[in-house]
Amino acid sequence: MLYNIHFSIDVDVAMPVEDKSKSLLPFLSSPKLLPDESEAEFQSGLQSLLSELDNPSPLAVALVTQLNECLWWIKRHTMDKELLLHEAMARLLSKAGSNWVGSGNSALSVALEHYLEGSADKDQADLIEQALIDANLTLSDLRAKAFKDAARHIKVVDDLIHRQHQTIRHLQRSIDSIDYKSRLIKRMDLELAALESKQSAKEVPSLDDKPS
Amino acid sequence: MTINHRRNLTNRCNALKSTGPKSVSGKRASSQNSRKHGLNSAPDFESSSEYRALVDLIAEEGFSAFACADIAAGLLNYRRVMDAYYDTYTSPEPVDEFLRDANVKASNPIFRELLSPSGSEPQDVREMAAFFASMQRQERRKGGPVSRRSADTHKLIRYQRNGIARLSRAVRQG
Numbered sequence A: 001m002l003y004n005i006h007f008s009i010d011v012d013v014a015m016p017v018e019d020k021s022k023s024l025l026p027f028l029s030s031p032k033l034l035p036d037e038s039e040a041e042f043q044s045g046l047q048s049l050l051s052e053l054d055n056p057s058p059l060a061v062a063l064v065t066q067l068n069e070c071l072w073w074i075k076r077h078t079m080d081k082e083l084l085l086h087e088a089m090a091r092l093l094s095k096a097g098s099n100w101v102g103s104g105n106s107a108l109s110v111a112l113e114h115y116l117e118g119s120a121d122k123d124q125a126d127l128i129e130q131a132l133i134d135a136n137l138t139l140s141d142l143r144a145k146a147f148k149d150a151a152r153h154i155k156v157v158d159d160l161i162h163r164q165h166q167t168i169r170h171l172q173r174s175i176d177s178i179d180y181k182s183r184l185i186k187r188m189d190l191e192l193a194a195l196e197s198k199q200s201a202k203e204v205p206s207l208d209d210k211p212s
Numbered sequence B: 001m002t003i004n005h006r007r008n009l010t011n012r013c014n015a016l017k018s019t020g021p022k023s024v025s026g027k028r029a030s031s032q033n034s035r036k037h038g039l040n041s042a043p044d045f046e047s048s049s050e051y052r053a054l055v056d057l058i059a060e061e062g063f064s065a066f067a068c069a070d071i072a073a074g075l076l077n078y079r080r081v082m083d084a085y086y087d088t089y090t091s092p093e094p095v096d097e098f099l100r101d102a103n104v105k106a107s108n109p110i111f112r113e114l115l116s117p118s119g120s121e122p123q124d125v126r127e128m129a130a131f132f133a134s135m136q137r138q139e140r141r142k143g144g145p146v147s148r149r150s151a152d153t154h155k156l157i158r159y160q161r162n163g164i165a166r167l168s169r170a171v172r173q174g
Helices: A039-050 A058-096 A106-117 A122-135 A139-149 A151-208 B003-016 B024-031 B049-059 B065-090 B097-101 B105-118 B122-141 B145-154 B157-173
Strands: none
Touching: A039 A058, A058 A106, A058 A122, A058 A139, A058 A151, A058 B049, A058 B065, A058 B145, A106 A122, A122 A139, A139 A151, A151 B145, A151 B157, B003 B105, B003 B122, B049 B065, B065 B145, B065 B157, B097 B122, B105 B122
């Protein structure tokens, strides 16, 4: 459960730029992880994104780090969607049974969470099965009803996920433009070098042709 | 009805009679009560050392001076938004379990007792109960902790949209 979070972990982003003193990341705040999230997983996602760029510039690394954070947010919000469904399922079960308290019942909610994960003990499984019988519902019926019940909240999370997709699109365009620019500069450098060598090749015979 | 429930209800009824802070410092403190993230305030990136360092480093990538300034400010602004996004997500408005689970109808005798010193009419008690019932409805409508944090974070969408558009424009035009 991601309910009560009191502290965060700052990610120390590994810098793949050859000269680390040229990285922009020390001057920007780092993406933060929740206490139960894996920093190694975050880093491996970042490294796999960076590996798709040939020799990324410091600005490209900074943008890819933001992109990786967006992917991380999509993951969090997707988990939230599932949690919202569970919340609504517990509320519906509690309402249908005799143990209705306000907007839910914490024991029932915990039991349902374990039941859905497949880690419920016998008491918890009995509690949920009895609650389902009381409510005259199957688990899939309950899920469908809960989806309808929590639709308003799920839409909010969908908006958040959509926003992260849009942000990723912006970041991709920016990274492409940097990549294109650096390739253009490299190509112009090569063309310039080729022109210079052609020029010097033309100049050498003209010196030889001079009458002694 | 437990003593705790009664005390909670009494405190809330008394709080309704409050006329707000009197002292200057109290007023100053309460003026910040509704401040959520501070993203509407204009940031002063140009005077920070991070901004200058970013401008110098971006300049090495061949961007013009104007583009460097725009990209550095865009990056700092985007990070400011994402930090607020994280803070909002991790500290949602807490669920008021007392209000959510309170049985308002059963609390009518307490309302009557609390209002009787002022010689109140049954109408006052009904109004008080209706007021609590409407607060309870609002509290329940907000849902559990997950829906609260999603709703709070949803308010920052427009800041993220503007932040990334500014950064992306600066990079592509640079």
